[in-house]
Amino acid sequence: MTDMPAPAPAAEFWESRYRDSDRVWSGRPNGLLVREASDLTPGTALDLGCGEGADAVWLASRGWRVTGVDISGTALDRAAGHAAEAGVGDRVAWERHELGRSFPEGSFDLVSAHYLQSPVALDQRTVLRSAAHAVADGGTLLVVMHAGWPSWQTEPPFDAVFPTLDGVLAELALPDGEWTVETKETVRRPSDSPAGVKGFREDNVWRLRRV
Structure with missing residues (x-):
């Protein structure tokens, strides 16, 4: 999330x-991507909300064929440049989508969704269900979200509802017997304020395998 107001449509x-x-x-x-995906066998990956491409480039450098998705054309242009600089430009395809309204086609061995939380409109439940649907048999769904504001954030800049570990699993509505929960955990990490105040932030992480 950011600390910016929310008057504009999501794409703008x-x-x-x-x-x-x-x-x-x-x-x-993202550190939790590195932690959770380092032991996975490379295949095809979908990076939702890829931003400037760091996760997609890391995956491609480890042998994955990646589709990176973002709502911003500027972000995707930068991501493509970073992939080319890293020598993996031929391993990453970039697609522009406003998730919740459109979604990439196909199925993937890894679908990664990090911090799909926004101060502007985002149909998070629809996006997460689409993400799960896009996981191939035997593949992995990796979701990471902020569990709350940083410890030093005394005045939240806007109202936000943070997902819980059990709440996201309930929203996914995964069919019984088709998925194995491999990671379901709250992780605390250091987080300093822009003014240098020391603190921490907690993230929730879910790694699920389609059996």
């Missing part, structure tokens, strides 16, 4: 967010 909001800065994210892959 995120396009402005990326255009207003030369780089929005760190350029490093």
Whole structure:
């Protein structure tokens, strides 16, 4: 999530967010992706909300063939540039979608959804169910979301409902006997405020395998 107001439609909001800065994210892959996906056998992967492409590039560098999806054309252009610089441009395809309204076609050995939380409209339940539907037999669904505001955030910038471990599983409505829950955990990590105040933030992580 960001600390920005939410007056604009989703596409306009995120396009402005990326255009207003030369780089929005760190350029490093998400730590929980590295933790959860390092032991998976490379195949095809779908990276939902790929932003500037760090996760997709990391997966491609490990042998995955990746489809990276984002709502912002500016973010996708940057992601493609980073993939080319890393020498994996031929292993990543980029698609622009407003998730909840459109979704990539096909099935994938790994579907990764990190921090699909937004200050503007996002049909999170529909996106997560579409993500699960896109997992191939034997494949993995990896979902990571913030579990709350950072510890130093005394005045939340906007109202937000944070997902719970059991709540997301309930919203996925996965058929009995078709999935195995391999990870269901709240992880605490260091998080400093823009002013340098030390603190932490908690993330929820789910890794599920389609059997």
